[in-house]
Structures are given as structure tokens and as C-alpha cells.
Amino acid sequence: MAGPAHNSVFFGQLKRYYSFYTGGFIAFVVLVGALEMLGVPNKILGYIFLFATILLYAGIGFMSKTADVSEYYVAGRRVPALFNGMATGADWMSAASFIGMAGTLYLSGYDGLAFIMGWTGGYVLVALLLAPYLRKFGQFTIPDFLGARYGGNIPRLIGVLAAILCSFTYVIAQIYGVGLITSRFTGLEFTIGVFVGLAGILVCSFLGGMKAVTWTQVAQYIILIVAYMIPVVWLSVIHTGNPIPQIAAYTSVLPKVSALEQEFNTPDSPKGAAEESVRAIFRARAADAEANLQGLEAGGEDFLIAEKQKLQDRILTLRLADPDDYRTIEAAEKELKDYPATPGAASKLWAATRTSASAKAGHVKPHAEAFAADGKDAAEQEENRTKAKKNFLALIFCLMVGTAALPHILIRFYTTPSVQEARRSVFWSLFFIFLLYVTAPALAILVKFEVYNNLVGSSFASLPAWVSNWAAVDKTLMAITDINRDGLVQLAEITIGGDLIVLATPEIAGLPYVISGLVAAGGLAAALSTADGLLLTIANALSHDVYYKMIDPSAPTSRRLVASKALLLLAAMLAAYVTSLKPGNILFLVGAAFSLAGSAFFPALVLGIFWKRANQLGAVLGMLAGLAVCATYMVMTYPFFGINAPLWWDISPISAGLFGIPAGFIGVVIGTLISPAPSQKIQDFVDHVRYPNLVHPAMAKAHRDEDD
Amino acid sequence: MQLTEKHKQYWRRNQALTAGLLTIWFVATFVVSWFARELNEIIIIGPVGFYMGAQGALIIYVLIIWFYARRMNQLDKTYGVAEEED
Numbered sequence: 001m002a003g004p005a006h007n008s009v010f011f012g013q014l015k016r017y018y019s020f021y022t023g024g025f026i027a028f029v030v031l032v033g034a035l036e037m038l039g040v041p042n043k044i045l046g047y048i049f050l051f052a053t054i055l056l057y058a059g060i061g062f063m064s065k066t067a068d069v070s071e072y073y074v075a076g077r078r079v080p081a082l083f084n085g086m087a088t089g090a091d092w093m094s095a096a097s098f099i100g101m102a103g104t105l106y107l108s109g110y111d112g113l114a115f116i117m118g119w120t121g122g123y124v125l126v127a128l129l130l131a132p133y134l135r136k137f138g139q140f141t142i143p144d145f146l147g148a149r150y151g152g153n154i155p156r157l158i159g160v161l162a163a164i165l166c167s168f169t170y171v172i173a174q175i176y177g178v179g180l181i182t183s184r185f186t187g188l189e190f191t192i193g194v195f196v197g198l199a200g201i202l203v204c205s206f207l208g209g210m211k212a213v214t215w216t217q218v219a220q221y222i223i224l225i226v227a228y229m230i231p232v233v234w235l236s237v238i239h240t241g242n243p244i245p246q247i248a249a250y251t252s253v254l255p256k257v258s259a260l261e262q263e264f265n266t267p268d269s270p271k272g273a274a275e276e277s278v279r280a281i282f283r284a285r286a287a288d289a290e291a292n293l294q295g296l297e298a299g300g301e302d303f304l305i306a307e308k309q310k311l312q313d314r315i316l317t318l319r320l321a322d323p324d325d326y327r328t329i330e331a332a333e334k335e336l337k338d339y340p341a342t343p344g345a346a347s348k349l350w351a352a353t354r355t356s357a358s359a360k361a362g363h364v365k366p367h368a369e370a371f372a373a374d375g376k377d378a379a380e381q382e383e384n385r386t387k388a389k390k391n392f393l394a395l396i397f398c399l400m401v402g403t404a405a406l407p408h409i410l411i412r413f414y415t416t417p418s419v420q421e422a423r424r425s426v427f428w429s430l431f432f433i434f435l436l437y438v439t440a441p442a443l444a445i446l447v448k449f450e451v452y453n454n455l456v457g458s459s460f461a462s463l464p465a466w467v468s469n470w471a472a473v474d475k476t477l478m479a480i481t482d483i484n485r486d487g488l489v490q491l492a493e494i495t496i497g498g499d500l501i502v503l504a505t506p507e508i509a510g511l512p513y514v515i516s517g518l519v520a521a522g523g524l525a526a527a528l529s530t531a532d533g534l535l536l537t538i539a540n541a542l543s544h545d546v547y548y549k550m551i552d553p554s555a556p557t558s559r560r561l562v563a564s565k566a567l568l569l570l571a572a573m574l575a576a577y578v579t580s581l582k583p584g585n586i587l588f589l590v591g592a593a594f595s596l597a598g599s600a601f602f603p604a605l606v607l608g609i610f611w612k613r614a615n616q617l618g619a620v621l622g623m624l625a626g627l628a629v630c631a632t633y634m635v636m637t638y639p640f641f642g643i644n645a646p647l648w649w650d651i652s653p654i655s656a657g658l659f660g661i662p663a664g665f666i667g668v669v670i671g672t673l674i675s676p677a678p679s680q681k682i683q684d685f686v687d688h689v690r691y692p693n694l695v696h697p698a699m700a701k702a703h704r705d706e707d708d
Numbered sequence: 709m710q711l712t713e714k715h716k717q718y719w720r721r722n723q724a725l726t727a728g729l730l731t732i733w734f735v736a737t738f739v740v741s742w743f744a745r746e747l748n749e750i751i752i753i754g755p756v757g758f759y760m761g762a763q764g765a766l767i768i769y770v771l772i773i774w775f776y777a778r779r780m781n782q783l784d785k786t787y788g789v790a791e792e793e794d
């Protein structure tokens with residue numbers, strides 16, 4: 001193994017390489033900016049960013065190609081704490097973090113903070129309960145640890161299945177993000193976008209496994225953090241004169257946002273009166289929809305036909321009364337054209353209208369208000385508030401425990417040179433993640449101010465450029481209609497999709513298109529780096545744990561690597577295929593992955609280190625119970641599955657881990673207590689993991705094998 | 709493999725440190741969030757309930773991990789269980 005002197009030389013080299021790289025990347029952005037000034041069209045700039053960055057990642061992958069088992073699985077265990085921190089940051093921050101999070105915060109205010117706290121606080125559990133011990137164990141995968149700690153192939157096999165289940169669920173969300181970004185910024189079709197992105201991922205992990213993925217992730221972290229920060233800092237300078245958005249947003253912008261919210265909610269103020277007139281229209285629409293639904297229930301198909309006839313009659317009357325009022329006539333004609341054909345379609349449409357209209361008819365929810373809730377009376381409001389609070393805390397809990405159980409994150413701590421470096425490395429990981437996560441809530445506040453202060457009240461004849469641009473591109477991201485026809489924009493007339501916030505920030509801040517391209521490249525880096533780590537985890541669980549450890553322990557190195565690469569390709573293709581079917585809600589997929597991982601792994605891993613008595617039967621029972629409870633609750637309650645069983649304790653299906661994780665702990669404890677204590681060999685193994693310098697004879701042999 | 713008294717002491721200190729830091733983590737996350745509405749009445753930098761969720765808790769997490777790494781790496785040396793740098 002490399003000596004300390006060699007390690008510090010390596011560290012110095014890395015710092016130099018990545019400094020050059022960062023400088024080179026900035027020069028590249030400036031160059032593309034110059035092309036923009038020369039009049040190169042935006043679409044071409046989008047292609048340049050897309051292909052240049054994917055080529056770069058593939059290039060790093062090519063330079064890191066390796067045929068060495070230890071390098072392929074754990075990057076040769078020589079990644080310094082700082083760089084492992086950056087790699088973990090990129091591995092961790094997905095498309096959901098980069099693009100979705102600020103939007104979630106914009107739309108749900110305080111209640112969105114569950115993601116911010118959950119996805120950072122989990123690292124406390126990683127640092128204190130897992131990372132140093134897993135590093136001391138020092139093998140290749142998480143099922144490896146379960147196999148060694150609990151003995152036998154059953155815990156390992158359950159570990160493999162759980163690792164594949166949660167990584168696969170999560171990777172679909174990432175590839176979806178890749179497809180979305182490539183298609184939006186280059187105009188490529190979604191499915192083609194998915195495969196182009198995938199090619200970039202594969203070249204990288206295919207040639208160099210963990211080694212290549214690590215050094216690519218460091219490069220991707222640098223791109224994504226630069227891309228996230230530039231527009232936000234600039235927006236903060238414009239609004240407050242303060243280049244530190246994380247401070248300015250709270251000290252000077254949030255009070256202004258709160259004052260505007262108050263004004264919108266006061267019908268006596270001019271802005272409040274305008275909002276109220278729009279809300280009245282939405283209230284009427286909601287009432288209409290409600291009346292229609294009731295009529296449909298009573299009259300069935302006849303009601304539908306009668307209503308359609310009424311609509312046709314109304315159009316005739318309108319034409320006769322005032323043929324010049326084309327806006328009203330057009331609206332009515334459109335309504336007729338979209339009129340539902342069957343009672344089923346009608347009830348679906350009207351129910352959706354009722355929900356969306358009543359949401360718009362309500363008051364503006366103050367951004368900083370925690371657990372805002374409505375209700376017919378004070379008692380019901382209080383009850384809904386408690387529900388919101390319970391779900392908020394449950395979601396934080398599941399995201400945190402899930403963070404400390406996702407295999408693709410935990411294996412990153414196998415790659416540091418020592419236990420001490422592993423501990424430092426968790427610090428650096430969270431520090432680099434913190435930089436983005438602490439900026440997202442500030443960005444949400446800044447954009448909210450922009451919308452409340454500048455967009456609301458502006459005239460429809462002269463909308464800001466970013467609004468009309470995005471409204472033209474994608475109605476789900478930005479839709480704006482003059483509902484009350486006063487020619488001015490009211491807040492209730494704007495519909496914003498969460499993903500818009502990050503994507504449109506450069507334009508809101510008045511930055512050139514090159515920065516928009518940079519943001520897209522950042523989002524792509526976030527999605528690709530996470531997908532990289534996840535696919536590698538799946539392939540390694542199959543090739544190392546199933547093929548090498550369980551099927552053919554005498555397989556030569558070369559065959560193990562070939563198996564791993566073949567499986568990587570297979571997993572990637574399968575994931576891309578499933579993604580191209582566009583399944584379900586991305587946020588739910590992500591949440592599901594966390595709840596599943598937490599329920600399956602966390603109890604068995606933590607008790608394996610902190611409770612010597614824990615044994616094989618306990619681990620098996622615990623993992624199965626955790627998975628079973630978590631998965632059952634999701635299937636029973638998530639609307640997609642169509643069972644819609646009543647909720648336990650009002651907890652929504654995304655937080656199924658709230659029941660699965662305790663079930664896992666109970667399973668481990670019961671299973672352990674009804675069967676004999678583990679052998680002396682296993683107990684020695686626990687000591688080996690706990691004390692950084694203790695050497696376990698069997699482990700020592702394993703380490704020697706690895707060096708051979 | 710026989711553990712010495714020193715080993716046992718090291719593990720107890722580690723457990724105490726871990727438990728203490730997890731308590732801080734728990735309070736900063738769950739207790740503070742539980743009282744977020746009440747804390748929002750107080751304004752320091754921003755409404756305290758909101759600020760803690762958006763920034764305060766995160767800073768505490770980073771500090772917890774920083775302190776743990778520093779303290780444990782010291783304990784390793786004090787109790788002579790540090791890995792030989794290889």
C-alpha cells in the first residue's frame with residue numbers, strides 16, 4: 001500500500017489537477033459566452049454545453065480505466081477526505097436537489113424544509129453510527145458487511161435484494177431528470193435524451209468502476225456548485241446589494257415578502273382588492289364544478305347531455321347579443337370543444353377543477369408559516385395543523401434514516417485511506433452538500449420577492465421577458481391568464497411549476513443565456529453523478545455479492561470485472577427502459593427509495609456495530625420485517641396502487657419508513673433474543689470494527705488478498 | 709482477542725460522545741420543529757422557527773460532525789487505538 005508520504009504527494013497532485021480543471025471550466029464558460037455575443041443561437045449553445053460536459057466525464061472515465069479489483073470497487077482506497085467529500089456531495093445531490101428543491105420551497109414555504117433538514121441531518125447518523133466502522137471493516141459493498149457480521153448467505157442475499165430495490169427506484173428518478181434536462185435544453189426527444197445521458201454515465205463507470213466514478217463526481221460537483229451559485233448571488237446583488245444570498249434573503253427580503261403577503265390577504269388594500277376579485281371568480285368556478293358533480297351524481301348521463309345542450313345554447317345567445325365580444329365566445333367554444341364525453345371523464349375533470357379552483361380561491365399562505373392549514377372552524381384547523389406537523393416530522397425522520405442507509409452513499413466511505421479520514425470525509429461531504437442546501441431556501445425567497453413585487457401588478461401588455469419565454473415553452477412551468485380582465489397581473493392568476501425556479505433564475509436575474517446553459521449543465525451533472533453511483537451499486541451487489549461471494553468464490557479477477565460490467569450495462573438499459581415509460585411521481589419515487597432503504601438496512605447495520613449480541617436470525621427477521629411493513633404500507637395507501645386503505649395515524653405513504661424502521665429494530669431484537677448469541681469469531685469481528693487498530697485474523701487475510 | 713481495560717474505556721467514551729451529539733441532533737431537528745409555530749413569533753435574523761429549519765439546523769449538523777471527527781481522532785491517539793498510517 002502507498003505510504004503517507006506518497007499519499008500527501010497524491011493529494012497535492014489532485015489539488016493541482018482540479019484547480020486547473022476549475023480554471024479551464026470557467027474559461028470554457030467565458031468562451032461560450034463570447035460565442036453568444038457573436039450571435040450563435042441558443043440551441044447551439046445548449047448542444048455545446050451538453051456534449052462538452054458529457055465528453056469531459058467520459059474523458060475522465062477513460063483516463064481512470066482500470067483492471068484492478070480494489071480500484072474498480074473502491075477506487076483503491078486512496079481518496080483523500082476532501083475529495084471524497086466532493087464526490088459524495090455529487091453522488092448525493094440529485095436532479096431533485098438541484099432543480100426541484102428550491103421550487104418545492106417556493107411552493108410550500110416552511111413545509112418544504114423537511115427535505116432540507118432530512119437530506120442533511122441524515123449525515124449526522126452516517127458520521128456517528130456508520131461511516132468509521134464501515135471503513136474499518138473495509139470490504140466492497142454493504143451486503144458484504146451484512147454477510148460478514150451475521151454470517152451465512154441469507155443476510156447477504158436480503159441485503160442484495162434491498163440494495164437493488166431502493167437503488168433501482170432511485171435511479172429511475174435520476175434518469176428521468178437527465179431526460180428532462182437534455183430534452184428541454186437541446187430540443188432532443190425525451191427518450192433520446194435519456195439514452196444520450198446514459199451513454200455518458202456508462203463510458204465512465206464501465207471503464208473505471210468506482211475509481212472513474214469518483215474522479216468524475218469530483219468534477220461534476222465543481223460544475224454543479226458553480227452553476228447553482230452564480231445566478232443566485234447575482235439575483236441577491238440585484239435585489240439587496242448584498243452578494244451573500246444566504247444572509248440577505250432573511251434580513252432584508254423575507255420581511256418584504258411577508259409584508260406583501262399580508263397586503264394580498266387584506267381585501268381593503270388596493271392589491272388585496274385586486275386579488276379578491278380574482279379569488280371570487282375562482283370561488284364561483286369551484287362552486288360550479290361542485291354543482292356539476294352533484295348534478296352528475298343525481299342525473300348521470302342525461303345530466304351531461306342536458307348541460308352540453310345548455311352550453312351550445314349559451315354560445316348562440318352570446319353570438320347574438322354581442323358578436324364583438326370574441327374573448328367570451330372563444331372561451332365558451334373552447335369549453336364546448338373540451339366538454340367531457342362520458343360521465344367518468346366528467347367526474348374526473350370536475351373534481352380536478354374543484355380542487356384547483358378552491359386552491360386558487362384561498363388566501364396566500366405566508367412563506368415562513370409552519371404547518372399552515374385550513375378548516376371549517378378553529379377546531380378543524382387545529383386538527384389539520386397537527387396532521388401537517390406529524391407528517392413533517394415523519395418525513396424528516398424517514399429522509400434522515402434513509403440517508404444513513406442508502407448503499408451508494410455508504411460505500412463511498414470505503415474509499416478513504418483510513419478510519420480517521422473517513423470521519424473527516426463525512427464532515428467534508430456534509431459541508432459541500434450544505435453549500436447548496438443552505439442556498440436553496442434563500443433562492444426560493446428571492447424568486448418569491450421577484451414574483452410578488454415585480455411580476456404582480458405589472459401589465460399583461462408588457463410582461464417581463466422571462467415570464468413570456470417560459471409561458472411559451474411549457475405551460476406546466478409557467479401559466480399566466482388575465483382571469484379578472486383588468487389588464488394587470490394578480491398573484492392568483494399565475495401558476496408556477498416548481499422546476500421553473502432554478503431553471504429561470506438566470507433570466508430573472510437578467511443574465512445572458514450562457515448562464516442558463518451552465519445551469520442546465522449543472523442539473524445534468526447532478527443527475528448523472530447520482531445515477532453513476534446508483535448503477536455501480538446495483539452492478540456491484542450482483543457481481544461481487546451474488547456472483548463472486550455466493551456462486552463462484554474462485555472466479556478470477558478478470559471474470560469478476562467482466563461480470564460486473566455486463567451487469568452494469570444490463571441495469572442501465574433496464575433503468576432507461578423503465579424511465580422511458582414515464583412512471584409516476586418523481587418525488588414519490590425518491591421518498592419511497594429512502595423509506596425502503598431506511599427500513600431494510602438501518603436497524604441491521606447499526607445494531608450490528610453497537611449490539612454485539614445481535615445475530616443472524618435477528619438480522620434476517622429485522623430486514624424482512626422492515627421491508628415488509630414499509631412496502632405494504634406504501635402499496636396499501638399510495639393512490640397509484642388503487643387500494644387506498646385508511647392511513648395509520650394520518651401518516652402519508654411517502655413516510656412509510658416511520659413504521660418500517662421501528663419494525664426493523666423490533667425484528668432484530670426479537671430474532672436475536674430467541675436464538676443463541678453469535679460465535680466468538682463474530683464477536684471478535686465486532687471488536688475489529690469498533691477499534692481502528694485492532695486486527696482480526698480473518699479480516700487481515702482478506703486485506704492481504706485485496707493487495708495481491 | 710482480549711480487550712484491555714483501556715479499550716473498554718475508549719468504547720465507553722465513544723458511546724457517551726455519540727449519545728451526547730445525537731441528543732443535540734434530536735433537539736435541533738425534532739424538538740425545534742415541533743415548536744416551529746411558537747418559535748416563529750420570535751424574530752432574530754428571521755422568524756426563528758423558519759430560520760432554524762432553513763439554516764440553523766444545518767449549521768448545527770455540520771458542527772456536530774466536525775466536532776465528532778476531531779474528538780474521535782484525538783481519542784484514538786489518547787487510547788492508543790489509532791490505525792498506523794499505512
